[in-house]
Amino acid sequence: MVAELEFEKPLIELRKKISELKEFMKTTDVDLSSEIEKLEARLAKLENDIYANLTPWDRVQIARHPNRPTTLDYIERLFTHFLECHGDRCFGDDEAIVGGIAKYDGLPVTVIGHQRGKDTKENIRRNFGMPHPEGYRKALRLMKQAEKFHRPIICFIDTKGAYPGKAAEERGQSEAIARNLFEMAGLTVPIVCIVIGEGGSGGALALGVGNHIHMLENSTYSVISPEGAAAILWKDASLARRAAETMKITADDLKELGIIDEIIPEVRGGAHRDVDQQAAEIDKVLKRSLTQLLKLDGEALVRQRYEKFKQIGQFTFLHDNLRVK
Amino acid sequence: MWKDLFTKKKKYASIPSEQMRHEVPEGIMTKCPKCKKIMYTKELIKNLRVCMSCGYHHTMPSRERINSLLDEGSFHEYDADMISVNPLQFPGYMEKLEEDRRKSNLNEAVITGEGTLNGHPLVIAVMDSAFRMGSMGSVVGEKITRAIEKAGERHVPFLIFTASGGARMQEGVLSLMQMAKTSAALKRFSDEGGLIISVMTHPTTGGVSASFASLGDYNFAEPGALIGFAGRRVIEQTVREELPEDFQTAEFLLKHGQLDAVIHRHDLKDTLTTVLDIHHRGGEHGWWQN
Numbered sequence: 001m002v003a004e005l006e007f008e009k010p011l012i013e014l015r016k017k018i019s020e021l022k023e024f025m026k027t028t029d030v031d032l033s034s035e036i037e038k039l040e041a042r043l044a045k046l047e048n049d050i051y052a053n054l055t056p057w058d059r060v061q062i063a064r065h066p067n068r069p070t071t072l073d074y075i076e077r078l079f080t081h082f083l084e085c086h087g088d089r090c091f092g093d094d095e096a097i098v099g100g101i102a103k104y105d106g107l108p109v110t111v112i113g114h115q116r117g118k119d120t121k122e123n124i125r126r127n128f129g130m131p132h133p134e135g136y137r138k139a140l141r142l143m144k145q146a147e148k149f150h151r152p153i154i155c156f157i158d159t160k161g162a163y164p165g166k167a168a169e170e171r172g173q174s175e176a177i178a179r180n181l182f183e184m185a186g187l188t189v190p191i192v193c194i195v196i197g198e199g200g201s202g203g204a205l206a207l208g209v210g211n212h213i214h215m216l217e218n219s220t221y222s223v224i225s226p227e228g229a230a231a232i233l234w235k236d237a238s239l240a241r242r243a244a245e246t247m248k249i250t251a252d253d254l255k256e257l258g259i260i261d262e263i264i265p266e267v268r269g270g271a272h273r274d275v276d277q278q279a280a281e282i283d284k285v286l287k288r289s290l291t292q293l294l295k296l297d298g299e300a301l302v303r304q305r306y307e308k309f310k311q312i313g314q315f316t317f318l319h320d321n322l323r324v325k
Numbered sequence: 326m327w328k329d330l331f332t333k334k335k336k337y338a339s340i341p342s343e344q345m346r347h348e349v350p351e352g353i354m355t356k357c358p359k360c361k362k363i364m365y366t367k368e369l370i371k372n373l374r375v376c377m378s379c380g381y382h383h384t385m386p387s388r389e390r391i392n393s394l395l396d397e398g399s400f401h402e403y404d405a406d407m408i409s410v411n412p413l414q415f416p417g418y419m420e421k422l423e424e425d426r427r428k429s430n431l432n433e434a435v436i437t438g439e440g441t442l443n444g445h446p447l448v449i450a451v452m453d454s455a456f457r458m459g460s461m462g463s464v465v466g467e468k469i470t471r472a473i474e475k476a477g478e479r480h481v482p483f484l485i486f487t488a489s490g491g492a493r494m495q496e497g498v499l500s501l502m503q504m505a506k507t508s509a510a511l512k513r514f515s516d517e518g519g520l521i522i523s524v525m526t527h528p529t530t531g532g533v534s535a536s537f538a539s540l541g542d543y544n545f546a547e548p549g550a551l552i553g554f555a556g557r558r559v560i561e562q563t564v565r566e567e568l569p570e571d572f573q574t575a576e577f578l579l580k581h582g583q584l585d586a587v588i589h590r591h592d593l594k595d596t597l598t599t600v601l602d603i604h605h606r607g608g609e610h611g612w613w614q615n
């Protein structure tokens with residue numbers, strides 16, 4: 001069963017009431033059909049109201065839904081012949097990131113993504129999708145390989161962040177992330193990045209230097225988690241709801257800030273309600289992206305990526321406050 | 326990362342308060358946070374702010390850093406008047422910027438420009454923790470990116486001194502993206518053969534340590550500098566791992582293979598001169614030429 005979220009409670013109650021009435025009608029002779037009809041109309045309206053007016057905090061909840069589809073769910077549906085390739089050839093294999101080669105509608109590609117677990121056991125193995133340096137180094141190894149064989153790269157972004165741990169620091173978490181940003185900027189093949197869940201800080205960005213960046217409608221991308229922001233701003237992590245609004249972390253916000261290219265619509269209520277349908281929505285945007293990017297040669301791809309990131313940011317000059325870029 | 330530096334204030338109260346004292350109105354006396362000795366600020370400055378008694382490296386303001394390294398009168402500043410706006414309409418951000426401008430006498434958390442170091446022309450960027458903890462927002466990202474591009478145009482090395490609590494929260498995801506922007510600029514510069522030297526000073530954490538600070542052809546650090554991605558407290562809380570006392574210090578990073586060298590501030594100019602000299606292009610004659 002799909003776990004329901006807090007903001008969906010009014011819907012749950014209404015649905016329960018409707019099914020109760022239906023049940024009651026079956027066991028008695030009382031005709032409640034007009035009553036049921038009315039309630040169903042109300043339900044439809046309420047669903048529209050709720051899902052059309054999701055707050056940033058609602059979206060954070062959807063993005064973190066335990067059943068939200070992961071990288072491997074999409075790989076299975078969007079690609080054929082996926083061969084997972086393990087290891088950074090240096091220290092180990094970080095299962096918080098998966099990657100490998102596959103075909104996308106016949107086209108050879110390299111696919112990489114953060115990977116959360118579906119249950120506690122898998123989450124422990126995958127460290128809740130929070131990579132160590134070797135995860136980023138594996139990703140980079142696969143990206144360099146893609147470049148060698150002229151394959152486009154598709155990155156799925158879905159992490160709370162890079163893992164904050166002792167071993168991660170010892171093995172150079174900073175350097176591993178920095179190296180990915182640096183090297184991705186220079187790759188001569190198309191890179192399409194899709195944020196499918198949480199895009200948490202540098203740990204997300206380390207797979208995020210793409211020619212095109214897209215976000216699922218209910219995914220988030222931020223410099224710090226709402227809880228973290230609330231703790232700093234108001235010394236109270238429980239004010240995360242407010243921080244989620246202040247920090248501008250939704251797909252709409254990122255589009256407005258000129259960072260992402262397309263918002264991929266989600267199945268009503270969130271991607272977890274119909275993974276096949278969601279994969280089909282991603283497919284449309286991915287196909288369009290790659291079709292455009294495959295027209296560019298290596299040099300043009302690097303230039304386009306450079307310009308894309310170069311224009312991100314807002315500033316002015318002390319004696320010319322009108323010159324806002 | 327960010328969070329940590331703020332909450333840390335309580336725990337290591339001596340570090341920020343020491344920084345505060347070095348912001349514009351200079352006290353006559355300075356107390357060393359490490360050995361607790363009290364000394365004349367003037368003498369401390371003369372000694373490049375290295376404690377005469379214990380060798381502790383006090384925070385060095387960006388202008389002093391530039392003066393201590395570059396040949397007199399050679400420095401020409403870039404984008405001095407570039408300032409932040411409030412892209413997220415973040416409550417209180419403009420006031421905080423205004424306050425820091427006044428207190429630190431800086432327009433932003435980095436100074437960029439060109440000059441010569443013992444005759445070697447270069448582009449230099451120096452971050453300053455006196456302004457918003459040296460955090461990186463749009464202006465810091467843009468100024469550094471422009472400086473790297475200038476180094477590329479001029480075919481001169483790029484030298485950066487980092488000091489930062491990480492990405493600037495008040496500019497949200499725009500701050501995060503500056504990591505990619507600056508790294509992309511370094512990649513282009515590097516591919517053209519440009520020399521990148523990074524010197525990490527206290528503190529270099531979060532989004533800055535995970536971007537340009539770690540991307541030098543040479544990554545150096547000052548003794549005792551705090552350098553790391555995640556904050557110590559975050560690690561302690563989330564992982565409940567015991568952390569060694571020297572965790573995330575320059576010496577710790579050196580031991581774990583993350584740095585080329587830890588360099589005493591008194592040796593810095595000589596070391597940089599050597600590196601620049603070894604990378605000096607053309608004009609050298611010797612037995613290897615026939």
Ligand SMILES: [Zn+2]
Nearest residue numbers: 357360376379
């Ligand atoms: Zn001392």
